[in-house]
Amino acid sequence: MQLYSTGRRKTSSARIFLNSNGNGKIYINKKIFTEYFFIKKLQLVVLKPFKVLNIDLLFKLNLYITVKGGGISGQAFAICHGISRVLLKYNIDFRKDLKIFGLITRDSRKVERKKFGLKKSRRRPQFSKR
Numbered sequence: 001m002q003l004y005s006t007g008r009r010k011t012s013s014a015r016i017f018l019n020s021n022g023n024g025k026i027y028i029n030k031k032i033f034t035e036y037f038f039i040k041k042l043q044l045v046v047l048k049p050f051k052v053l054n055i056d057l058l059f060k061l062n063l064y065i066t067v068k069g070g071g072i073s074g075q076a077f078a079i080c081h082g083i084s085r086v087l088l089k090y091n092i093d094f095r096k097d098l099k100i101f102g103l104i105t106r107d108s109r110k111v112e113r114k115k116f117g118l119k120k121s122r123r124r125p126q127f128s129k130r
Helices: 040-053 056-060 072-090 092-100
Strands: 002-009 012-019 026-028 062-068
Touching (some): 002 072, 012 072, 040 056, 040 072, 040 092, 072 092
Antiparallel strands (some): 002 012, 012 062
């Protein structure tokens, strides 16, 4: 059985393909998971849905992930969101645990656009009296 879901954070967008008859491999943009996210903290962010469920589910599934946009941290959180959503399609009983840790909710914060006459979105040019 193959399932699909998307996850988003800031400008990053991740597509998650879950294959239920697998052996626990995770590929991100055709690279092995630990090669793509070489920072240990980001690896833990990606695996958080599996840690929350506290099940050896990861060793039964294969994940194929494509991610675009944003930085490496935003991509990790987008993948975490996508994995949570695809696990809900896999088994709806996971909803309660994932909801408690806020993994289903999409973080909708984005960078505010720059306005004309200003240096950034809200930063005004310095005022000079003379």
